[in-house]
Amino acid sequence: MTDTIQVGDATAAPGELATGHIPGVELTTGDRIDIPVIVLNGVEDGPTALLFSTQHGKELQGTQVVHRLMHDELSPELVAGAVVGIPVANPLAFMHATYRTWIDNRDLGYVSVENPHGNTTERMANAIWSEAWSDADIVLNFHCNDHPDSLYFQIIEPTAETEADLERAAKAFGVTTIRKDNLVESGPSPIGADRIPTLSNKGAAKGIPELMIEFIDGRYLDSKSLDVGVTGTMNVLREFDVLPGAAKEGPQEDISLVPCRYTGGSGVNRAYGMLRNEHGGLLYPRAETGTFIEAGEVVADVVNLHGERIERVEMPEDGYLWAYAGAQQFATSGGMQTIESGGKVVYAFTHEEPDK
Numbered sequence: 001m002t003d004t005i006q007v008g009d010a011t012a013a014p015g016e017l018a019t020g021h022i023p024g025v026e027l028t029t030g031d032r033i034d035i036p037v038i039v040l041n042g043v044e045d046g047p048t049a050l051l052f053s054t055q056h057g058k059e060l061q062g063t064q065v066v067h068r069l070m071h072d073e074l075s076p077e078l079v080a081g082a083v084v085g086i087p088v089a090n091p092l093a094f095m096h097a098t099y100r101t102w103i104d105n106r107d108l109g110y111v112s113v114e115n116p117h118g119n120t121t122e123r124m125a126n127a128i129w130s131e132a133w134s135d136a137d138i139v140l141n142f143h144c145n146d147h148p149d150s151l152y153f154q155i156i157e158p159t160a161e162t163e164a165d166l167e168r169a170a171k172a173f174g175v176t177t178i179r180k181d182n183l184v185e186s187g188p189s190p191i192g193a194d195r196i197p198t199l200s201n202k203g204a205a206k207g208i209p210e211l212m213i214e215f216i217d218g219r220y221l222d223s224k225s226l227d228v229g230v231t232g233t234m235n236v237l238r239e240f241d242v243l244p245g246a247a248k249e250g251p252q253e254d255i256s257l258v259p260c261r262y263t264g265g266s267g268v269n270r271a272y273g274m275l276r277n278e279h280g281g282l283l284y285p286r287a288e289t290g291t292f293i294e295a296g297e298v299v300a301d302v303v304n305l306h307g308e309r310i311e312r313v314e315m316p317e318d319g320y321l322w323a324y325a326g327a328q329q330f331a332t333s334g335g336m337q338t339i340e341s342g343g344k345v346v347y348a349f350t351h352e353e354p355d356k
């Protein structure tokens with residue numbers, strides 16, 4: 001980009017890579033916790049892509065994807081426009097390996113970005129919005145699921161303003177695509193201008209497409225997630241003309257895939273939502289993510305503390321599982337494979353054929 005770019009205190013002239021921080025918050029000790037940022041300013045003009053990882057503090061794989069892209073795969077000579085990398089978006093959650101901010105138990109992606117004088121997490125969301133997200137032309141938001149999990153996937157939640165760009169981005173990234181349309185029972189979704197002005201919602205209302213990508217085994221750094229993340233992101237950057245060359249078509253190689261019209265097939269994979277349980281205890285997953293499951297098949301058992309199997313959680317409709325969520329969401333440093341009544345057993349999706 002032919003103008004100098006500043007994100008937080010990172011300033012990159014055309015042709016430069018800069019590192020710095022977006023201002024965060026102060027702890028009780030007065031120590032600052034700021035948000036690391038990497039800014040790559042291309043020699044040529046073009047769009048701005050934001051690579052955003054670890055909004056949830058125990059989802060580590062995207063961090064190395066951002067590192068690899070910003071320092072090894074991309075360069076100012078190759079890039080037209082700019083690429084901004086935020087490798088650890090919620091450093092407060094990250095420092096305690098929690099899903100949400102340990103101080104106020106809020107989720108960086110679920111709070112308003114319009115409260116610069118609000119609570120701890122709202123201040124960080126506001127800083128990220130004003131310094132980086134609001135200036136992006138496309139956002140790749142990297143998340144991870146946890147063991148047991150085998151499916152790399154992306155979630156799109158299109159609005160009238162973002163649908164065309166999201167379709168291009170999803171096709172370019174090339175993993176299983178799951179579409180959400182007004183089906184999430186809680187939180188800020190569905191995306192729209194009348195919802196809580198979160199990063200996603202306010203971005204969508206402004207026409208900024210956001211592709212949410214889920215890697216597997218979020219607490220570890222492995223080469224497969226790194227490959228999937230780098231390959232998919234490079235292809236999206238080609239599709240949006242941040243990088244030269246044509247984007248490769250079709251799904252990525254050597255990944256499990258549930259095809260749909262965005263990725264390697266026809267029809268739509270539709271988010272069904274969360275399957276929940278009645279009884280508390282130990283959670284035993286019984287089915288595989290990304291594999292077809294008939295309605296009525298058992299997807300998980302719950303075993304009480306006497307060792308008795310007290311519940312079988314069944315698939316409500318023909319479809320697929322996308323991730324067991326149990327241990328992932330707890331705001332403790334060591335989320336376990338246990339569950340309470342109404343807990344998060346597993347996310348499911350259905351496949352509709354033909355397109356509707």
Ligand SMILES: [Zn+2]
Binds near residue numbers: 055056059143144
């Ligand atoms: Zn996440």
